[in-house]
Amino acid sequence: MPEVSALTTDILSLFTPSTTLLLLSISTVYSITLSPHPRTPSFSLDYLLHLTSILFPPLPYIYFLTISYILTLLAISKPVAATPFLIAVWYTLLYGIHALNTRLGNGKARKVVWREQIAVVTGGAGGLGWMIAEVLERKGCGVVVWDVQRPQEWTEDEEGIRWYKVDVGDAEAVEKAYEKVKRDLGIPTILINNAGIVNGLPLLSLTPSQYTRTFNINTLSHFHTCRTFLPAMLASPLGGTIVTVSSVLGHLGASHLTDYTASKAALLAFHTSLSAEIASLPVASNPGAENIRMVLVKPGQLSTNMFSTLKSPSDFFGPVVAAKDLAMEIVDxxxxxxxxxxxxxxxxxxxxxxxxxxxSLQRVARWASGVDGAMESFGGGRKRD
Incomplete structure (x- = not known):
């Protein structure tokens, strides 16, 4: 046992205050670089972190660089430092923990063969929805857009993307549109719940019909579509994918957005609850349960018509997200x-x-972010993507 004790002491001696601080810094930056980053260049915290991610290449490159560094020191008769190997081993641990967490937390990956997929995108007449539809179509997926408005870029002879006029706030209309998709293309395997509207008015200025419509489109439509799509997904061993587009405002809340933020907050609970329900279903009677994947999307301000009149309080810390960037992240x-x-x-x-x-610090953070004053310039009136 003395040998083990001596080895432990030697290992602990490597963790000097400066080395420990370096490893903690690496851990923090690594964890942040795991979040999606913009593909469109801009001077923002997100893009700088995106550039920082080059510091975390695949594991073989880390060890190649480490060994090359050590061999270089030996070649010029310099003392070999243990820090490079310590960093490489630490990075390996971080990488391994992330991979294990992903596997245990998110389950086995569902195999997606694009030419065999049929996707329905709600609220796809423009903005984020239409961009998602275009990316899916380029992947070779069959795509149907549901919206009450005709997409401006869609034509009658559109080969890849189909448009059905559907009010997703109407449960009966959703069921009829689903049957039409099955007749025209086949059973849908991907559901993108993206439809959304915003009024941008304080509560006392909202009429019952306005906030009822907000919840019908932003929240209840998810109930209508999932109840309609899930039986076929559960019955097929191939399963399917359901994407829920919520908003960071579902966590934050904001002045002049009581109906919108409440409708988006409801989707956070809806996503979590439905995921738990599907995971608890018996596989024997629901062969597709193990292959149904749930993706929750919580973006900040997007470069779409919905909030186009708003100015971000800080383009560096809170940049407007390009809709095409988010669309590609969702499809990925x-x-x-x-x-x-x-x-x-x-x-x-x-x-x-x-x-x-x-x-008190939460109030300071809200004041500094400008989240509550931003909607004062919105002007009111219903907007959609």
Whole structure:
């Protein structure tokens, strides 16, 4: 046992205060770089972190660089330092923990063969929905857009993307549209619940019909579509993927957005509860349960018509997310075939930690972010993507 004790002492001696601080810094930066980052260049915290991610290449490169460094020191008769190997081993542990967490938390990946997939995108006449539809179509997936408005870029002879006029707030209309998709293309395997509207008015200025419509489109439509799509997904061993587009405002709340933020907050609980329900179903009678994947999307402000009149309080810390960037991230998540939560930009990933701060600091954070004053310039009136 003395040998073990001596080895332990030698290992602990490597963790000097400066080395420990370096490893903690690496851990923090590594964890942040795991969140999605913008593909569109801009001077923002998100894009700088995106560039920082080059510091974390695949494991073989880390060890190649480490060994090359050590051999170089030996070649010029310099003393060999243990720090490079310690960093490489630490990074390996971080990488391994992340991989294990992904596997245990998100389950086995669902195999996605695009030419065999049929996707329905709600609220797809423009904005994020239409961009998702275009990315899916380029992948070779059959795509149907549901919206009450005709997409501006859609034509009657459109070969890849079909448009059905559907009010997703109407349960009967959803069921009829689903049957039409089955007749025209086949059983849908991907559901993108994206439809959403915003009024941008304080509670006392909202009429019952306005906030009822907000919940019908933003929240109840998810109940209608999932109740309609799930039976076939559960019956097929191939399963399917359901994407729930919520918002970071579902966590934050905001002045002039009582109906919108409440409808988006409901989706956070809806996603979690439905995921738990599917996971608890017996596989014997529901062969597709093991292959149904749930993706929750919580973006910040998007570059779409819905909030186009708003100015971000800080383009560096709270940049407007390009809709095309988020669309590609969503499709990539579907292709990875795992249960996921997508947050863009970085502050949307960190905002859940706001609740652990003292109330006074939470108020300071809200004031500094400008989240409550931003809607004063909105002007009111229903908007959609």
């Amino acid at each position: 998540a579907v292709e990875r075939g795992r249960n996921e939560v997508l947050c863009m930009p970085v502050y949307a990933w960190l905002v859940e930690w706001l609740g652990v701060l003292p109330v």
